[in-house]
Amino acid sequence: MPERISFSRSLxxxxxxTAVAGVYAELATFAVDASAEHEVVVTxxxxxPSLADELADAFSNHVLFESIRxxxxxxxxxx
Amino acid sequence: MTTAxxxxxxxxxLDDGRRVSFTVDETVYPLDAIYGAAYLFVERCFVxxxxxxxxxxxxxxxxxxxxxxxxxxxxxxxxxxxxxxxxLRQRVxxxxxxxxxxxxxxxxxxxxxxxxxxxxxxxxDAEEMEEDDLEISVPWETSDAGGGGA
Numbered sequence: 301m302p303e304r305i306s307f308s309r310s311l312x313x314x315x316x317x318t319a320v321a322g323v324y325a326e327l328a329t330f331a332v333d334a335s336a337e338h339e340v341v342v343t344x345x346x347x348x349p350s351l352a353d354e355l356a357d358a359f360s361n362h363v364l365f366e367s368i369r370x371x372x373x374x375x376x377x378x379x
Numbered sequence: 380m381t382t383a384x385x386x387x388x389x390x391x392x393l394d395d396g397r398r399v400s401f402t403v404d405e406t407v408y409p410l411d412a413i414y415g416a417a418y419l420f421v422e423r424c425f426v427x428x429x430x431x432x433x434x435x436x437x438x439x440x441x442x443x444x445x446x447x448x449x450x451x452x453x454x455x456x457x458x459x460x461x462x463x464x465x466x467l468r469q470r471v472x473x474x475x476x477x478x479x480x481x482x483x484x485x486x487x488x489x490x491x492x493x494x495x496x497x498x499x500x501x502x503x504d505a506e507e508m509e510e511d512d513l514e515i516s517v518p519w520e521t522s523d524a525g526g527g528g529a
Contacts, residue, residue: 308430357425357441364428365421368414
């Protein structure tokens with residue numbers, strides 16, 4: 301069953317979502333929809349059977365980490 | 380009232396046995412502080428942020444393994460403490476920014492004018508070319524010194 305995650309644009313960076321989806325591409329199919337104004341929606345299908353339980357959580361965690369890293373880098377500060 | 384109850388009143392967190400969530404007011408805890416706390420927690424648990432309303436951030440924390448009794452409460456409490464810590468760091472940083480700038484400026488501009496690197500190099504060259512006034516002989520200049528043993 302596909303899992304849908306909605307990342308608010310005011311909290312997450314769209315480029316971070318896309319970058320992490322690319323990194324996780326071998327573990328499942330990630331469809332990134334960045335057409336909405338306030339959110340980026342990711343639909344995860346066909347997850348690797350051994351990771352199905354926590355793939356969405358791990359993916360979201362990684363997107364948050366990457367978003368914070370990029371925001372801070374953009375501000376010129378350390379993470 | 381236990382500490383957990385007091386915390387629950389202050390933070391109004393929801394615990395479904397698998398994860399804990401609470402809403403943070405951005406006018407009290409700026410987004411930078413929320414990011415700072417979240418950044419420290421991503422290694423310990425799964426962190427997800429959502430925007431339920433303007434100026435509100437919902438924080439969801441889910442331990443990476445099945446939580447023990449009281450673990451979710453503790454996690455929420457630790458996150459709240461870290462939020463306060465981050466806000467305090469930010470305020471101290473802001474309030475001491477002018478002092479830091481002052482010391483930096485003083486270090487760079489108040490010192491007596493120093494020779495430039497070119498001037499220093501020129502001085503070194505000049506010193507090398509000067510003769511040694513004391514005429515202290517060194518072995519590689521005294522081929523005719525005759526022995527030199529003790």
